[in-house]
Amino acid sequence: MPELPEVEVVRRGVDRWATRRVITHVEVLHPRAARRSEIDVAAALPGHAFACASRRGKYLWLPLDEWDSCLVMHLGMSGQLLMQPAERAPERHLRARIAFDDSGPELRFVDQRTFGSMMLDALVPDDADGRIPRQVQHIARDPLDPLFDDERFITRLRSRQSEVKRLLLDQALVSGIGNIYADEALWRARLRGTRPGVRVSRSRAAELLGHVREVMTQALAQGGTSFDSLYVNVNGESGYFSRSLHAYGREGQPCVRCGSAIVREPFMGRSSFRCPRCQRT
Secondary structure, three states: OOOOHHHHHHHHHHHOOOOEEEEEEEEEEOOHHHOOOOHHHHHHHHOOEEEEOOOOOOOOEEEEEOOEEEEEEEOOOOOEEEEEEEOOOOOOOOOEEEOOOOOOEEEEOOOOOOOOOOEEEEEEEEOOOEEEHHHHOOOOOOOOOOOOOHHHHHHHHOOOEEHHHHHHHHOOOOOOHHHHHHHHHHOOOOOOOOOOOHHOHHHHHHHHHHHHHHHHHHHHHOOOOOOOOOOOOOOOOOOOOOOOOOOOOOOEEEEEOOOOOOOEEEEEEEEEEEEOOOOOO
């Protein structure tokens, strides 16, 4: 699933190419693409323009020009938002397309596994952002958000019995972190993901948060992490941060810090990767 850096790369592309353009036609080609929307997306959007592209965690939303509602988009496991010339042949897994009144490219929602979604939602008051989609209210701010509260995060992490990696993936505690960047931050912090939050000192929790920011900032600068064709930016280009990974996906390869072989362990139906020497505790 795309994590914060990948979603932010997409947000920037959509903000550049799809906002402030009048929508003329919307075509929903697969019912699952708008299955959660109570309002007919195809009927409601024409005549409006997206004012901007916003994000919290892994959620994207495009406020409409009157700012009472927005189009919320979640990429799920394999969703892509592409800016494509209208005359270009449809992608194999094209689920929806949005055309504009100029000669520029159209916005296409491509989703191989159909776990992603788009829906119209009301904008409700938020503490500092002004307005936020109703369905995103429960999502915490992410570590790259200027309003992220470091002390609140550290205090809450250190009050939990849950494993620290589970806490990093808890979108109600901190958003945008997924399996890849959790493993990378834990490796950099020399911290084992199974350590309970209550057994992480305040200084180590602060250090871990710093590594989360560091790895996400570096990934963002490199366009995110792509292992296959499922994640691309709006121009169809892959990110290349996968070349800089030190733990995730490197089972059996030597740790660049100590030389021990990276191990893979089961975690919540997925896999965790760590160095058995550097991350003993």
